[in-house]
Amino acid sequence: MSDRKITGVLALFDSPEALVHAAEKVRDAGYRKWDTHSPFAIHGMDEAMGMKRSKLPWLVAGAAFAGVFGGLVLQGWTSAIEYPLVIAGKRFFSYQAFFPVTFALGVLLSVLASVFGMLGLVNVKFHHPVFSSDRFGKVTDDGFAISILASDPQFDANATAALLKEIGGDVDLLEEEE
Amino acid sequence: MSTTAKTIRPLLDPDPPLVKGEATFSTVTRDISGIAEKKKTPIWWWVAFLISGMLAMNLLVMIGYLIWEGTGVWGLNIPVGWGWAIVNFVFWVGIGHAGTLISAVLFLFRQKWRTSINRFAEAMTIVAVICAGIFPGIHVGRIWVAYFMFPIPNQMGMWPNFRSPLLWDVFAVGTYFTASALFWFTGLIPDLATLRDRATGKIRKTVLGILSLGWRGGHRQWQHYEIAYLLLAAISTPLVLSVHSVVSTDFATSILPGWHTTIFPPYFVAGAIFSGFAMVLTLSILARLVLPQVKNYMTLDTLERMAKVMMVTGMMVGYAYSMEFFIAWYSGNAYERFVFINRAFGPYFWAYWIMVSCNVIVPQLFWFRKMRRSIPVLFALSIFTNIGMWFERFVIVMTLSRGFMPASWDYYSPSFVDILTFIGSFGLFFTVFLLFLRFVPIIAMAEVKGILPQAHVHHHSHEKESAQPGNGAMAEGVTS
Numbered sequence: 001m002s003d004r005k006i007t008g009v010l011a012l013f014d015s016p017e018a019l020v021h022a023a024e025k026v027r028d029a030g031y032r033k034w035d036t037h038s039p040f041a042i043h044g045m046d047e048a049m050g051m052k053r054s055k056l057p058w059l060v061a062g063a064a065f066a067g068v069f070g071g072l073v074l075q076g077w078t079s080a081i082e083y084p085l086v087i088a089g090k091r092f093f094s095y096q097a098f099f100p101v102t103f104a105l106g107v108l109l110s111v112l113a114s115v116f117g118m119l120g121l122v123n124v125k126f127h128h129p130v131f132s133s134d135r136f137g138k139v140t141d142d143g144f145a146i147s148i149l150a151s152d153p154q155f156d157a158n159a160t161a162a163l164l165k166e167i168g169g170d171v172d173l174l175e176e177e178e
Numbered sequence: 179m180s181t182t183a184k185t186i187r188p189l190l191d192p193d194p195p196l197v198k199g200e201a202t203f204s205t206v207t208r209d210i211s212g213i214a215e216k217k218k219t220p221i222w223w224w225v226a227f228l229i230s231g232m233l234a235m236n237l238l239v240m241i242g243y244l245i246w247e248g249t250g251v252w253g254l255n256i257p258v259g260w261g262w263a264i265v266n267f268v269f270w271v272g273i274g275h276a277g278t279l280i281s282a283v284l285f286l287f288r289q290k291w292r293t294s295i296n297r298f299a300e301a302m303t304i305v306a307v308i309c310a311g312i313f314p315g316i317h318v319g320r321i322w323v324a325y326f327m328f329p330i331p332n333q334m335g336m337w338p339n340f341r342s343p344l345l346w347d348v349f350a351v352g353t354y355f356t357a358s359a360l361f362w363f364t365g366l367i368p369d370l371a372t373l374r375d376r377a378t379g380k381i382r383k384t385v386l387g388i389l390s391l392g393w394r395g396g397h398r399q400w401q402h403y404e405i406a407y408l409l410l411a412a413i414s415t416p417l418v419l420s421v422h423s424v425v426s427t428d429f430a431t432s433i434l435p436g437w438h439t440t441i442f443p444p445y446f447v448a449g450a451i452f453s454g455f456a457m458v459l460t461l462s463i464l465a466r467l468v469l470p471q472v473k474n475y476m477t478l479d480t481l482e483r484m485a486k487v488m489m490v491t492g493m494m495v496g497y498a499y500s501m502e503f504f505i506a507w508y509s510g511n512a513y514e515r516f517v518f519i520n521r522a523f524g525p526y527f528w529a530y531w532i533m534v535s536c537n538v539i540v541p542q543l544f545w546f547r548k549m550r551r552s553i554p555v556l557f558a559l560s561i562f563t564n565i566g567m568w569f570e571r572f573v574i575v576m577t578l579s580r581g582f583m584p585a586s587w588d589y590y591s592p593s594f595v596d597i598l599t600f601i602g603s604f605g606l607f608f609t610v611f612l613l614f615l616r617f618v619p620i621i622a623m624a625e626v627k628g629i630l631p632q633a634h635v636h637h638h639s640h641e642k643e644s645a646q647p648g649n650g651a652m653a654e655g656v657t658s
Binding site: 015016017020023035036037038039040041042043044045046049051054056057060064074075078079082083085087090094097098100101103104105107108110111112114115117118119121122123124125126127128130131136137138139140141142147 | 202203204207329335336337338339340341342343345346349350352353356357360361363364368371372374375376387388391392393394395396397398399400401402403404405406409410413414416417420424427623624625627628632633634635
């Protein structure tokens with residue numbers, strides 16, 4: 001055991017209901033580096049975990065604006081300044097005709113921002129302490145779990161495990177080779 | 179008395195369960211992952227894959243021949259400079275629309291029944307848009323300069339003409355493809371993680387681990403994920419309405435009678451949804467046949483709902499057909515009037531009446547509940563609709579054959595290259611779709627689990643709930 005380091009504690013619960021109640025207790029105990037894991041998004045969990053709203057919409061709004069503005073500038077500059085072509089006597093800066101491309105670029109940038117912004121915010125990690133538990137695989141099937149990481153300032157392997165057991169969890173220690 | 183009760187019963191019935199049978203979270207995982215994890219590939223899959231693969235090869239050969247010889251190998255002539263290629267383009271883009279409608283619009287309207295078909299329909303969208311994109315791509319003639327369509331700085335100091343609807347198409351369809359593919363992948367992440375956690379081999383585990391981006395199902399992930407999903411749905415909703423509107427402007431911004439109309443954008447969008455739902459229906463009925471485990475998810479009730487959407491959009495299309503005629507008469511414009519009389523009674527009258535029969539007359543059968551719930555009827559009607567919608571685009575494009583100058587009138591008929599290219603696009607469609615059926619979870623597992631009655635948490639009445647655990651879920655189970 002001496003060459004293994006404890007990286008956190010994982011506790012499994014039976015139902016989404018139980019997970020929400022347990023999350024409220026962990027929140028109230030003041031932990032910060034913790035998470036609840038479930039096979040699908042559970043309604044009401046934001047509140048139970050005391051989480052703030054996602055900032056993603058602001059990012060996407062910015063991207064949408066950039067797409068619309070960039071689209072207009074691209075079309076206006078190429079059609080009226082850099083490469084003015086007379087086509088059917090239409091105005092060089094025909095903003096009506098620029099609408100579809102402006103809209104499409106606004107959409108394109110918002111979509112890219114939604115997906116890549118989300119991936120940036122969800123903290124993608126291929127190695128994470130929770131993966132060291134054999135039972136963690138259950139949370140993508142029908143398991144509900146809480147993980148509290150050792151990096152939490154309040155973390156104490158025994159006390160934290162005891163708390164999770166007390167609120168009805170089936171506890172696993174997360175360990176890693178030194 | 180009893181007959182009255184019988185007739186009004188369907189109206190009073192509570193909503194049927196979204197997933198049939200004794201569904202739990204783990205049965206959902208097992209049913210759906212099982213399809214992608216099957217060690218032995220079923221015979222039906224190989225047979226279908228070989229046939230469609232061969233047809234897809236034929237598409238490649240036809241494209242090669244076209245590039246080698248030029249567009250003269252098609253049946254194009256001078257008034258009809260756009261033949262089957264544009265017909266097929268509009269046909270395939272239209273089919274794609276149902277996928278986005280199901281994944282985005284129905285999501286915003288909280289139509290939970292969409293969860294069982296959205297993954298499937300979105301995959302169809304992506305493949306259909308690929309098939310669509312091929313046609314204008316190869317129609318440009320000198321495809322080695324196809325990059326002229328994109329605003330790429332080049333040594334000639336040339337820029338595309340943004341006032342052309344054909345360029346709008348490039349942006350609309352390009353954005354549509356990117357958005358659909360990313361939306362689809364986003365939905366797949368949690369399901370790929372499920373496959374990863376069930377994988378036994380090391381290679382499979384690693385590959386799925388990378389594809390699922392190390393998904394942990396943590397709520398700190400779900401929170402952003404859910405917002406991203408909602409945003410994607412909200413963005414895709416105007417997008418799906420705009421794409422076919424833009425496609426319709428290829429026609430509507432011209433000055434040709436019969437094309438130069440403001441009814442085109444809404445009429446095209448309704449037609450797109452109509453044909454797309456028909457294709458989803460065709461594919462889901464086939465999937466239910468070869469993969470019996472999906473029957474509990476793609477239930478008869480879901481199929482019936484799709485039939486209802488088809489009936490509504492079919493009638494919108496029928497309304498557009500008649501309104502076009504009415505306006506042609508009411509406008510007093512002799513050319514406009516000629517075009518429509520010519521459509522119905524001119525050299526392509528057969529195409530016009532195939533279109534009207536398949537799109538307007540036949541779908542009226544869906545007024546009857548019995549018809550909406552009969553698999554053979556649904557299947558036949560979905561095929562009829564696809565035929566009808568292909569002919570609708572054919573009828574529209576053939577407006578070209580008789581323009582303002584009778585001296586230039588000509589009759590268009592396709593060459594064998596046109597026909598084989600179109601058949602080949604079906605080969606490509608089914609090849610890619612079969613790969614999807616074999617290797618990807620074809621139903622969004624995480625989403626289906628989220629709509630099961632057990633998933634519901636009554637978080638506002640904790641005290642009462644904990645006294646009688648599971649009470650809420652039970653009550654839900656009874657009503658559904």
